[in-house]
Amino acid sequence: xxxxxxxxxxxxxxxxxxxxxxxxxxxxxxxxxxxxxxxxxxxxxxxxxxxxxxxxxxxxxxxxxxxxxxxxxxxxxxxxxxxxxxxxxxxxxxxxxxxxxxxxxxxxxxxxxxxxxxxxxxxxxxxxxxxxxxxxxxxxxxxxxxxxxxxxxxxxxxxxxxxxxxxxxxxxxxxxxxxxxxxxxxxxxxxxxxxxxxxxxxxxxxxxxxxxxxxxxxxxxxxxxxxxxxxxxxxxxxxxxxxxxxxxxxxxxxxxxxxxxxxxxxxxxxxxxxxxxxxxxxxxxxxxxxxxxxxxxxxxxxxxxxxxxxxxxxxxxxxxxxxxxxxxxxxxxxxxxxxxxxxxxxxxxxxxxxxxxxxxxxxxxxxxxxxxxxxxxxxxxxxxxxxxxxxxxxxxxxxxxxxxxxxxxxxxxxxxxxxxxxxxxxxxxxxxxxxxxxxxxxxxxxxxxxxxxxxxxx
Amino acid sequence: xxxxxxxxxxxxxxxxxxxxxxxxxxxxxxxxxxxxxxxxxxxxxxxxxxxxxxxxxxxxxxxxxxxxxxxxxxxxxxxxxxxxxxxxxxxxxxxxxxxxxxxxxxxxxxxxxxxxxxxxxxxxxxxxxxxxxxxxxxxxxxxxxxxxxxxxxxxxxxxxxxxxxxxxxxxxxxxxxxxxxxxxxxxxxxxxxxxxxxxxxxxxxxxxxxxxxxxxxxxxxxxxxxxxxxxxxxxxxxxxxxxxxxxxxxxxxxxxxxxxxxxxxxxxxxxxxxxxxxxxxxxxxxxxxxxxxxxxxxxxxxxxxxxxxxxxxxxxxxxxxxxxxxxxxxxxxxxxxxxxxxxxxxxxxxxxxxxxxxxxxxxxxxxxxxxxxxxxxxxxxxxxxxxxxxxxxxxxxxxxxxxxxxxxxxxxxxxxxxxxxxxxxxxxxxxxxxxxxxxx
Numbered sequence: 001x002x003x004x005x006x007x008x009x010x011x012x013x014x015x016x017x018x019x020x021x022x023x024x025x026x027x028x029x030x031x032x033x034x035x036x037x038x039x040x041x042x043x044x045x046x047x048x049x050x051x052x053x054x055x056x057x058x059x060x061x062x063x064x065x066x067x068x069x070x071x072x073x074x075x076x077x078x079x080x081x082x083x084x085x086x087x088x089x090x091x092x093x094x095x096x097x098x099x100x101x102x103x104x105x106x107x108x109x110x111x112x113x114x115x116x117x118x119x120x121x122x123x124x125x126x127x128x129x130x131x132x133x134x135x136x137x138x139x140x141x142x143x144x145x146x147x148x149x150x151x152x153x154x155x156x157x158x159x160x161x162x163x164x165x166x167x168x169x170x171x172x173x174x175x176x177x178x179x180x181x182x183x184x185x186x187x188x189x190x191x192x193x194x195x196x197x198x199x200x201x202x203x204x205x206x207x208x209x210x211x212x213x214x215x216x217x218x219x220x221x222x223x224x225x226x227x228x229x230x231x232x233x234x235x236x237x238x239x240x241x242x243x244x245x246x247x248x249x250x251x252x253x254x255x256x257x258x259x260x261x262x263x264x265x266x267x268x269x270x271x272x273x274x275x276x277x278x279x280x281x282x283x284x285x286x287x288x289x290x291x292x293x294x295x296x297x298x299x300x301x302x303x304x305x306x307x308x309x310x311x312x313x314x315x316x317x318x319x320x321x322x323x324x325x326x327x328x329x330x331x332x333x334x335x336x337x338x339x340x341x342x343x344x345x346x347x348x349x350x351x352x353x354x355x356x357x358x359x360x361x362x363x364x365x366x367x368x369x370x371x372x373x374x375x376x377x378x379x380x381x382x383x384x385x386x387x388x389x390x391x392x393x394x395x396x397x398x399x400x401x402x403x404x405x406x407x408x409x410x411x412x413x414x415x416x417x418x419x420x421x422x423x424x425x426x427x428x429x430x431x432x433x434x435x436x437x438x439x440x441x442x443x444x445x446x447x448x449x450x451x452x453x454x455x456x457x458x
Numbered sequence: 459x460x461x462x463x464x465x466x467x468x469x470x471x472x473x474x475x476x477x478x479x480x481x482x483x484x485x486x487x488x489x490x491x492x493x494x495x496x497x498x499x500x501x502x503x504x505x506x507x508x509x510x511x512x513x514x515x516x517x518x519x520x521x522x523x524x525x526x527x528x529x530x531x532x533x534x535x536x537x538x539x540x541x542x543x544x545x546x547x548x549x550x551x552x553x554x555x556x557x558x559x560x561x562x563x564x565x566x567x568x569x570x571x572x573x574x575x576x577x578x579x580x581x582x583x584x585x586x587x588x589x590x591x592x593x594x595x596x597x598x599x600x601x602x603x604x605x606x607x608x609x610x611x612x613x614x615x616x617x618x619x620x621x622x623x624x625x626x627x628x629x630x631x632x633x634x635x636x637x638x639x640x641x642x643x644x645x646x647x648x649x650x651x652x653x654x655x656x657x658x659x660x661x662x663x664x665x666x667x668x669x670x671x672x673x674x675x676x677x678x679x680x681x682x683x684x685x686x687x688x689x690x691x692x693x694x695x696x697x698x699x700x701x702x703x704x705x706x707x708x709x710x711x712x713x714x715x716x717x718x719x720x721x722x723x724x725x726x727x728x729x730x731x732x733x734x735x736x737x738x739x740x741x742x743x744x745x746x747x748x749x750x751x752x753x754x755x756x757x758x759x760x761x762x763x764x765x766x767x768x769x770x771x772x773x774x775x776x777x778x779x780x781x782x783x784x785x786x787x788x789x790x791x792x793x794x795x796x797x798x799x800x801x802x803x804x805x806x807x808x809x810x811x812x813x814x815x816x817x818x819x820x821x822x823x824x825x826x827x828x829x830x831x832x833x834x835x836x837x838x839x840x841x842x843x844x845x846x847x848x849x850x851x852x853x854x855x856x857x858x859x860x861x862x863x864x865x866x867x868x869x870x871x872x873x874x875x876x877x878x879x880x881x882x883x884x885x886x887x888x889x890x891x892x893x894x895x896x897x898x
Contacts, residue, residue: 144757175763179755324882344787345878353878377758377788385754389793392850393877437850439799 081128099427103449131186131428133408135368153193163275164200166191184430194293222291228299255280295348320352335366341389358394368408388437494536501831512838515860543589543839545819548783551579556595556603566687567603583791585876597636636705665692738776747779752797767804799848
């Protein structure tokens with residue numbers, strides 16, 4: 001799918017990345033908190049960049065540079081495949097992906113086009129794909145022990161808490177991070193889960209790194225929100241769908257008022273910061289998409305109605321009954337991070353169908369697949385297998401791969417780094433010993449930014 | 459897509475006649491020939507292209523060169539795969555619950571009294587190729603009640619689901635027990651593992667006493683103890699006539715079950731056996747079969763952090779009889795074949811995987827004389843697959859129980875149970891899903 005087919009998010013997300021990059025170059029040391037609150041988009045981006053301090057980044061950079069050899073960067077890893085699905089053009093037969101010491105892809109092509117320098121480690125497999133992207137997960141916040149101490153995906157002290165940051169809760173040492181990685185998942189969009197009107201923020205991480213700083217590639221990906229009966233099960237109020245929408249609408253209006261006051265405030269009389277409204281204001285300005293989990297068709301339409309009223313960038317999540325409202329979703333130009341194909345059905349997800357990915361993609365709606373949130377066993381699902389089931393129910397192999405690579409990357413706004421095997425992108429690669437989606441095929445190697453992170457066949 | 463040839467006029471007249479005269483179904487002689495398929499009989503060698511001949515709900519011939527009687531209804535399964543109906547040794551379809559919270563041991567409760575034969579779970583399971591299931595009460599008790607061995611027929615009365623013929627005179631299921639964390643709770647539920655085992659032991663000792671009194675009374679009915687339904691069921695357990703299906707995860711809990719079995723001598727199937735791979739030789743030495751659950755990731759509860767995909771392979775290598783189960787709704791009956799496929803992924807042989815889904819499960823339910831393989835004389839429980847049983851691209855196209863078709867993917871209504879969305883028919887989505895036909 002071409003980038004232009006993904007409405008709304010692409011250009012905005014790329015612009016957002018540029019802002020962050022620019023903000024990172026600026027000296028924040030002298031900034032006072034109040035000066036962050038002028039309400040301009042770029043300054044919110046600065047706030048986002050401040051999640052990890054400049055000092056930390058500087059130290060990391062120095063540490064990284066110290067490890068690098070002097071002189072021009074050279075290849076460190078070559079991955080050969082009988083079939084290489086680059087997801088940027090046709091699959092390459094007898095292809096090679098050459099990854100440099102900077103962890104970026106240097107070259108992709110046929111074995112005759114790409115010369116592998118002497119001494120470079122070579123990994124081979126039947127099928128090679130980009131590292132897989134789980135477009136929505138709670139891994140790292142919702143631990144596999146499932147005990148109160150390792151469950152950080154849903155705070156139930158209040159139904160609207162968009163100020164909760166995923167970076168304050170993500171545990172890169174969580175067992176399931178390594179577990180999903182061995183099945184080819186190199187990028188996770190994770191964070192606060194479904195269940196609150198606004199449960200908090202999400203981040204995008206690579207499935208490696210000793211700290212959240214080292215793992216994170218987007219410190220504020222989206223604001224996680226939920227509509228429908230699942231919210232009412234966690235809170236005394238809202239108790240109904242109508243109340244849910246009323247509460248959100250009221251909060252959004254507050255955020256608009258807040259942003260207006262901040263913008264109008266004089267430098268010597270700044271408006272007191274409100275982290276909740278600050279986050280919502282950024283969302284309403286379109287700087288951070290709203291990830292709204294809505295399963296029933298009426299909840300999906302509620303989300304679309306809110307989006308029309310307030311003009312934020314919407315990503316539909318879950319969307320069990322999306323097939324009932326395809327024209328409406330299409331008209332609203334929003335992408336869908338669809339529920340796991342093998343999700344348990346019941347309650348708001350009662351009508352989920354394994355064919356929905358196919359129906360939405362046929363209608364031209366961008367679809368990524370997710371592992372979602374699991375409250376019991378299994379504590380996480382594997383997007384590789386969820387996409388496999390979509391392939392079993394009508395998607396072509398490349399369409400199904402797209403739901404966990406390219407399209408996922410575009411919806412998350414990280415397509416400049418991951419999702420396809422192209423020169424300049426991260427060296428994130430999964431190697432299979434057969435059709436990636438067959439139940440009996442193994443993932444035999446996984447690399448993240450050129451580092452081999454999994455080698456046994458799983 | 460296989461299609462049914464139209465019944466010959468004579469056969470149709472006979473059908474109408476028998477319907478109008480309300481003859482019992484067994485009075486009609488219906489012969490069905492499933493022809494042209496690759497046949498995986500499970501017991502016996504695969505047949506690259508052959509015929510399964512069914513008469514009155516029983517298999518009467520299987521082979522490459524079976525002559526098809528002129529009056530037979532022919533199901534053309536050319537290019538398809540036929541294998542025995544799948545046996546699910548542990549399921550919760552039917553919407554029933556067993557014991558309540560009044561007591562941790564409720565051996566008198568029967569799940570049969572709570573199963574709804576019209577529950578959508580049954581239709582979903584049919585769409586996954588399951589023809590026989592052990593429907594159990596839950597695991598929140600040390601003993602949550604009597605299980606039911608059922609065939610997934612299309613019926614109204616729950617009695618008509620049962621594999622046995624007479625609920626009043628036959629034992630038509632097993633006994634569900636559990637240890638580990640699930641049965642723990644506030645009193646009267648146990649708070650520790652030691653207490654859990656003690657409560658079970660106490661109950662079995664009572665049952666031994668009850669049995670002794672009955673035996674001592676002999677034919678003198680006046681000396682018999684008062685009837686106690688739970689004790690009666692437990693005596694069936696002690697006599698080895700009612701199999702215990704024991705939910706257990708952790709290695710130490712599995713060994714506790716083996717000790718209880720040694721002490722009281724009941725017939726046992728270990729269910730879930732998450733850490734069975736750690737004590738495979740002990741299980742093998744005890745000669746106890748295991749029914750393995752396959753979950754996509756470990757954890758979700760403390761006692762399943764030791765889950766490994768190679769559990770079935772390790773148990774099988776140790777010489778343990780291995781089956782699989784859905785534990786539906788923990789895993790989805792519609793995709794049960796995937797459980798065995800993931801077992802193969804972790805090293806289980808294809809042959810064992812096939813047996814684990816069929817004949818091994820039948821053995822665990824003491825039904826292997828009737829079901830679990832395509833052999834002459836067995837029940838005509840079979841499924842027609844679009845391809846290899848363990849491929850993600852394969853769909854169950856038809857499910858037959860006792861020679862009757864209970865699922866057909868080419869029927870849009872049935873297809874909704876396979877794919878989901880059956881409850882949105884009222885919204886007019888029926889047509890949308892029917893559009894998926896070309897992807898069968």
